Amino acid sequence: MTGSVAGAPSAAVMTTVAAVGVQRAAWLLLALPVAGAVILLLGGKRTNSWGHLVGVALPVVSFVYAVIAFFAMLSYPASQRSRDLHLYSWITAGRFQVSIGMLLDPLSICFVLLITGVGSLILIFAVGYMAEDPERRRFFAYMNLFLAAMLLLVLADNYLALYAGWEGVGLASYLLIGFWQYKPAAATAAKKAFIANRVGDAGLSLGIMLMFATFGTVTFNGVFHAVGGASHGVVTALGLLLLLGACGKSAQLPLQSWLLDAMEGPTPVSALIHAATMVTAGVYLIVRSNPIFNLSPDAKLAVTIVGAATLLFGAIIGCAKDDIKKALAGSTMSQIGYMMLAAGLGPAGYAFAIAHLLAHGFFKAGLFLGAGSVKHEMDDEVDMRRFGGLGRVMPITFVTFGFGYLAIIGIPPWSGFFTKDPIIEAAFDKGGTSGAILGTAALIGAGITAFYMTRIMFMTFAGERRWDEKVHPHEAPPVMTSPMIVLAIGSLCAGGFLIIDNRLVNFLAPVVGVPPVSHGFLTPVSGGALALAIVGAAIAWAMYGRREVPVTAPAGSPLTVAARKELYGNAINESVLMRPGQWLTRLSVYFDNRGIDGLVNSLAAAMGGTSGRVRRVENGFVRSYALLMFFGALLLVGALLLVRV
Amino acid sequence: MVSPAHFVALAVILFVIGGVGVLVRRNAIVIFMSVELMLNAVNLAFVAFSRMRGNLDGQVIAFFVMVVAAAEVVVGLAILTSIFRARRSASVDDANLLKY
Numbered sequence: 001m002t003g004s005v006a007g008a009p010s011a012a013v014m015t016t017v018a019a020v021g022v023q024r025a026a027w028l029l030l031a032l033p034v035a036g037a038v039i040l041l042l043g044g045k046r047t048n049s050w051g052h053l054v055g056v057a058l059p060v061v062s063f064v065y066a067v068i069a070f071f072a073m074l075s076y077p078a079s080q081r082s083r084d085l086h087l088y089s090w091i092t093a094g095r096f097q098v099s100i101g102m103l104l105d106p107l108s109i110c111f112v113l114l115i116t117g118v119g120s121l122i123l124i125f126a127v128g129y130m131a132e133d134p135e136r137r138r139f140f141a142y143m144n145l146f147l148a149a150m151l152l153l154v155l156a157d158n159y160l161a162l163y164a165g166w167e168g169v170g171l172a173s174y175l176l177i178g179f180w181q182y183k184p185a186a187a188t189a190a191k192k193a194f195i196a197n198r199v200g201d202a203g204l205s206l207g208i209m210l211m212f213a214t215f216g217t218v219t220f221n222g223v224f225h226a227v228g229g230a231s232h233g234v235v236t237a238l239g240l241l242l243l244l245g246a247c248g249k250s251a252q253l254p255l256q257s258w259l260l261d262a263m264e265g266p267t268p269v270s271a272l273i274h275a276a277t278m279v280t281a282g283v284y285l286i287v288r289s290n291p292i293f294n295l296s297p298d299a300k301l302a303v304t305i306v307g308a309a310t311l312l313f314g315a316i317i318g319c320a321k322d323d324i325k326k327a328l329a330g331s332t333m334s335q336i337g338y339m340m341l342a343a344g345l346g347p348a349g350y351a352f353a354i355a356h357l358l359a360h361g362f363f364k365a366g367l368f369l370g371a372g373s374v375k376h377e378m379d380d381e382v383d384m385r386r387f388g389g390l391g392r393v394m395p396i397t398f399v400t401f402g403f404g405y406l407a408i409i410g411i412p413p414w415s416g417f418f419t420k421d422p423i424i425e426a427a428f429d430k431g432g433t434s435g436a437i438l439g440t441a442a443l444i445g446a447g448i449t450a451f452y453m454t455r456i457m458f459m460t461f462a463g464e465r466r467w468d469e470k471v472h473p474h475e476a477p478p479v480m481t482s483p484m485i486v487l488a489i490g491s492l493c494a495g496g497f498l499i500i501d502n503r504l505v506n507f508l509a510p511v512v513g514v515p516p517v518s519h520g521f522l523t524p525v526s527g528g529a530l531a532l533a534i535v536g537a538a539i540a541w542a543m544y545g546r547r548e549v550p551v552t553a554p555a556g557s558p559l560t561v562a563a564r565k566e567l568y569g570n571a572i573n574e575s576v577l578m579r580p581g582q583w584l585t586r587l588s589v590y591f592d593n594r595g596i597d598g599l600v601n602s603l604a605a606a607m608g609g610t611s612g613r614v615r616r617v618e619n620g621f622v623r624s625y626a627l628l629m630f631f632g633a634l635l636l637v638g639a640l641l642l643v644r645v
Numbered sequence: 646m647v648s649p650a651h652f653v654a655l656a657v658i659l660f661v662i663g664g665v666g667v668l669v670r671r672n673a674i675v676i677f678m679s680v681e682l683m684l685n686a687v688n689l690a691f692v693a694f695s696r697m698r699g700n701l702d703g704q705v706i707a708f709f710v711m712v713v714a715a716a717e718v719v720v721g722l723a724i725l726t727s728i729f730r731a732r733r734s735a736s737v738d739d740a741n742l743l744k745y
Contacts, residue, residue: 616745618743618745620741620745621737621738622676622740623667623669623737626667626668627668630664630668
């Protein structure tokens with residue numbers, strides 16, 4: 001029962017062969033959403049009436065192709081499933097060669113299926129959700145742009161192309177958070193997300209530069225083959241820089257503050273970008289870079305600490321938020337914390353991180369679509385204190401949301417039970433004090449998760465109605481409920497399908513290695529997690545189910561107040577970064593105005609004043625010119641004489 | 646016996662008279678005459694030195710100076726005439742548009 005890397009079979013760097021057959025058309029995966037974005041953005045208002053249909057159809061075709069490519073991959077033997085498709089040479093400058101290529105391997109195909117599959121479902125939902133929005137076409141254009149960038153991110157075969165996708169999803173996220181940019185809160189949230197992401201992106205770009213400086217290449221193959229020969233310091237620095245990038249994109253501590261504000265965007269955006277796909281890019285980055293992290297226990301420890309801290313941080317925030325979307329966003333942060341924790345455990349956790357990521361893609365997208373459906377029917381109300389009793393008027397939403405709820409708190413046989421418990425097990429397996437602390441944190445997180453999710457359920461769907469007379473909620477149209485039903489089925493089945501028989505573990509083994517130990521189900525740890533979840537749910541029932549929920553929030557304990565304020569994350573950012581930054585700016589402006597401008601201006605004034613005096617010599621009298629010439633001539637003669645002597 | 650020094654002294658005297666004339670007179674024609682006086686003072690000095698050194702260089706240069714002076718007078722008087730037509734004055738102080 002050792003969790004150390006030495007005991008685990010390390011993930012051998014996979015040899016990649018050129019793509020053949022149906023996989024040679026893998027560029028379609030990228031080209032279709034790009035075409036969607038281009039048609040809708042360049043087509044302008046002419047495409048208003050049918051644009052959303054194109055915006056849905058192209059990603060759906062992309063998904064169909066992804067399924068075909070997936071089955072093509074399954075037909076290859078396990079050691080030959082990593083296929084490379086060279087598209088074109090991007091940068092050729094001396095020793096620096098970057099080609100755009102696509103890497104189809106078991107890891108990337110998981111993401112491709114998740115992105116295109118869940119993405120298509122959410123786009124279908126959005127057809128109904130955004131029906132009344134005059135800018136629906138622009139929304140679908142941005143969503144296609146996002147899908148294209150996200151697919152580039154996961155399909156790239158080198159870090160530079162990955163970075164291009166990384167920035168692309170950041171841009172799409174910015175555009176979509178600020179989609180209703182006339183709302184100041186949305187515009188500010190978009191900027192906040194962009195700036196917080198920039199900090200992480202700086203880490204990733206520095207990491208890529210370090211790779212090029214050390215190894216002379218940025219391709220996955222080149223870097224992973226060369227990383228074994230690098231010094232320990234370089235590998236750890238690389239790991240930490242990649243972790244910084246992952247923290248920004250995945251809203252992990254200390255760059256977590258943007259995710260809750262990002263809920264200002266339309267709900268399908270929250271479901272696709274800020275729950276199912278983009279925020280998991282950080283996990284992808286770390287799992288993809290597993291040969292680097294395997295060599296650096298320090299970097300891995302940092303990843304686990306970030307993950308464990310964030311999973312508690314997000315869960316606590318989720319407990320106090322009355323805004324249903326923000327409560328779910330806190331939950332997303334917390335669940336990604338689980339994935340980061342797993343990814344930081346090395347080969348023991350990589351596959352479980354991806355399993356939880358895929359299952360989370362289903363149930364969290366389903367939960368967000370449920371929240372979107374509620375919000376849509378409640379005239380954009382998101383305060384759960386004004387919901388109540390919606391289970392009776394929106395039965396389909398209630399049941400699908402309930403499936404997501406059971407999945408996230410880990411009730412068997414729903415997904416979360418299968419995918420979350422192995423992470424907790426693996427954390428305990430790490431051994432030593434750190435393993436015990438990480439495992440306990442993950443276990444407590446499971447209890448808190450059950451508490452806040454039960455709270456959301458009771459406040460939204462149970463109890464007496466607390467909404468206005470003017471609001472008349474009823475079930476959403478089929479175009480919105482059908483994706484929710486599909487996602488609910490996914491929340492029920494995905495986890496078990498992936499984990500039972502080690503299906504995903506074996507599938508991913510060529511890329512990330514295999515966990516050193518394998519547990520069955522219903523171990524003491526999973527029993528403990530289940531018991532804690534039931535306790536958490538029971539407390540939530542006692543607080544929000546048995547008692548009437550007040551419409552205005554009570555003052556609450558200091559912990560509640562802190563959690564409502566997102567554990568002072570924003571206050572810390574403001575006092576540590578923003579205010580000193582503002583002072584620095586003011587100081588620079590003052591120095592620029594008084595110092596540099598003063599110097600330049602006084603020099604100019606001195607020149608001007610001198611010229612004003614000197615020009616008086618030109619007085620227009622010929623005789624004074626003549627006199628000057630005489631003196632000049634005298635001076636010259638005198639000088640010549642002086643030189644001769 | 647008249648030595649070259651006498652010629653040079655005369656040339657200096659003539660040059661100074663011409664120079665003072667250029668500086669103090671306002672009438673353009675008088676200034677021209679003063680300029681001619683200065684040029685001829687220099688010619689005198691050239692011829693005197695030529696004689697003293699026993700070669701013809703100085704005399705050749707004196708001829709050049711005369712030719713240039715003649716040309717200069719032609720151009721200068723043409724300018725003067727046109728200024729006089731425009732301003733009804735030959736005073737150099739009246740033609741003072743080109744100043745600060």
